[in-house]
Amino acid sequence: MEKAFALVKVDQKTDFASYFMKGKANYWWESRKALKGDDIMTWDRFTKLFLEKYFPRYMKNQMEINFLELKQGNMSVTEYESKFTKLARFVPEQVDAEEKRAKRFQQGLKPWICSGVAIFELTTYMVVVQKAMIIEGKSEMS
Missing domain, CATH: 1.10.1200 (Non-ribosomal Peptide Synthetase Peptidyl Carrier Protein; Chain A)
Incomplete structure (x- = not known):
């Protein structure tokens, strides 16, 4: 998404990205948005919440271990x-x-x-x- 934003100079990144969500991701977003109410969600907050949901810390830790143990x-x-x-x-x-x-x-x-x-x-x-x-x-x- 960041590459697309850089290309087309999008200002409302959260709205733009959420428009493309499908299935479970869209259900997740709709429930998060309902909890947030009328407050505007910043792009930084949106990406933080999205990564917490779909790329939790234990997965990041595993990828770090995979990198550190990587051999040809x-x-x-x-x-x-x-x-x-x-x-x-x-x-x-x-x-x-x-x-x-x-x-x-x-x-x-x-x-x-x-x-x-x-x-x-x-x-x-x-x-x-x-x-x-x-x-x-x-x-x-x-």
């Missing part, structure tokens, strides 16, 4: 990077700087790929990913 394992570098990116949004403090993101990604690579990447002392995430892909690709050609 049997995945290709491309698959690992995709999963890394997906889970990284749940732990912004772990990847809030380019160098931190690059280091964390590198640590999860297969040891032989990590060793190959480490010698370059890279600090840029995309460069680490690219070098890991090159190293992996070279081994597949051997």
Whole structure:
């Protein structure tokens, strides 16, 4: 929704987002709105309530654990990077700087790929990913 709001410059975000709710989400919203009465609900409050309902803390905690335990394992570098990116949004403090993101990604690579990447002392995430892909690709050609 935030991407859509940025594109069309929506001012009444809560009304706009709630218009698209269907099924259980719409029933939830209608009951929340009835409890609120005539008071206007801010977008920040709406998103907080929505996330509490549909993305509770225990789920966020589980996603954080999944990220912290993430290793390349049997995945290709491309698959690992995709999963890394997906889970990284749940732990912004772990990847809030380019160098931190690059280091964390590198640590999860297969040891032989990590060793190959480490010698370059890279600090840029995309460069680490690219070098890991090159190293992996070279081994597949051997």
